[in-house]
Amino acid sequence: MAGPRILDEIGSKLSELAASNPARDFEKNAKALLGSMFGRLDLVTREEFDVQRELLAHTRQKLAELEDRVAGLERELARARDEA
Template sequence: MSTPRFLDEIGAKLSELAANSPARDIEKNVKAMLGSAFGKLDLVTREEFEVQREVLAHARQKLAELEARVAELEARLGASGDAEA
């Protein structure tokens, strides 16, 4: 019956050692450095990117519609100019 208690004590000691190990400190420092570096960059979130992508798609669609309309008006203007001559 003392075996599970012994294993629990070993597990607790190993957890304590892992929490206080230099590797844990290095991990914290690296995360802090990366967080600081990314904080200085001019980055956007995925949500902001998706919104801008939708706005661009809408603008492209509207541009295509306007180009088609201008081409149609130019064709009409050219046809009426030929009819007057």
Template sequence: MLDPKILEDFGAKMSALLANTPAKDIEKNAKAMMGGFFAKLDLVTREEFDVQAEVLARTRDKLTALEARVEALEKARSGQ
């Protein structure tokens, strides 16, 4: 059976080897380019989206309650 220490050493050596290759530079440049591209777009994070969805749901609930209240007031007024 393989010794876990050998696998860890192999993984560390491979990571070190890849860190010193042009592939790592290409990855960094691609990430920077994509980051710049996405920064230009009008995007929001998932967290911001979820917060706004919750605000919208609460607002919708309040609107429904206010509509019911107005309807009840209008009925009471017309019944006088």
């Protein structure tokens, strides 16, 4: 998930600023604010994304197989009508 990585990067930058600046409360407040903002976003983990991608690929494959099967059945039905 991109959120924690971004928070870590921002946190390290804020730590650098706080080391040269006596306003350490700013770092704490900024982290809390950013954490709250990212918490409200509809983000998924990489693992969840990969699972959904695999599920979608499987579903697409199954759909293609079913479409081929229906097309074959329709051809058979058309032949049977022509023969009758």
